[in-house]
Amino acid sequence: MRSESRPWLPEPAPTEHVALSIVIPVYNELAVLPLLHDRLTRVLAPLGISYELVLVDDGSRDGSGLYLVELAARYPEIKAARLSRNFGKEAALTAGLDLSVGDAVVVLDADLQDPPELIEHMLAAFHAGSDIVSMKRRSRAGESWHKRLSAHLFYRLLNRLSHIEIPADTGDFRLMSRRAVHAMQQLPERNRYMKGLFAWVGLPTHVIEYDREERAAGNTKWNVLGLFGLAFEGITSFSIAPLRWATGLGLMAALIGFSFGLWIVMGALIHGNEVGGYPSLIAVITFLGGVQLLSIGVVGEYVGKTYFEAKQRPLYVLRDVVQSPRAASATPTLPEDPSHAPAP
Secondary structure, X not given: OOOOOOOOOOOOOOOOOOOEEEEEEEOOOOOOHHHHHHHHHHHHXXXXXXXXXXXXXXXXXXXXXXXXXXXXXXXXXXXXXXXXXXXXXXXXXXXXXXXXXXXXXXXXXXXXXXXXXHHHHHHHHHHOOOOEEEEEEEEEOOOOHHHHHHHHHHHHHHHHHOOOOOOOOEEEEEEEEXXXXXXXXXXXXXXXXXXXXXXXXXXXXXXXXXXEOOOOOOOOOOOHHHHHHHHHHHHHHHOOHHHHHHHHHHHHHHHHHHHHHHHHHHHHHHHOOOOOOHHHHHHHHHHHHHHHHHXXXXXXXXHHHHHHHHHOOOOOOEEEEEOOOOOOOOOOOOOOOXXXXXXX
């Protein structure tokens, strides 16, 4: 069925019933893709259910997209989607959810830090009646102490500011029922913070704690600026507290400026002191100017979000979607060395 909030999506081709979809955004992950496919196959095959792997290439430049197409041509359970360019992880994840057809959908990162072996436990909670199974990180192996600390503080700050309770220490790794996925597809905003949107949907939720592993191969694509931008996106998407902070800061600056001016005038009238000179005037002007620029910047962030929402551009553009018919289920062996992938 075509989603009313996704008019740019192609009509899905008729397909057999799929019990489980695994949605995996991919960006420059060629080194880990063979390991990912092998490990998922070993985990999912014993479950005895029909499944699909929805791998979305987000404009990779290392040949990941071509490798996914090759995988999809050989294995009918793989659906490889390539976006026309790099739209960002949130858009790629949205594309994967839109293309998935399973009764249950698991969101998984390609780096294998979130162990696929837990999918069996997630499915057990799903069959027990949970629409969403959130995976809460008990520990984060392979991450520096300052990254763990900043993540810890960010989630708690976000929950203090937002009127929606967003589970702390919970990433994108989770399971959603088809009903939850349909609810997500009704959220058309272009500025997307998926962890917050998952929480906004609500529905019966079960939480499983787990220990996050080290990255299986390759390097992380997130840097400090990228993580800071994602954090700011989360705060401004689910709270107007920064606007209120700017208002409070402006009020405080006005009171300080008024009090300082009154003190100077009263000193001149009562004690005959001369009006203060250049240094104090520059200090006040600099302080007020900084407050004004900060406030304008915060307001501009929200105005910019409104501007992008008003344009109503699609979240992503699909270059192609490749999937072999399940009837032709030949399963030749792919080389495990990513250097054998077709050259970009």
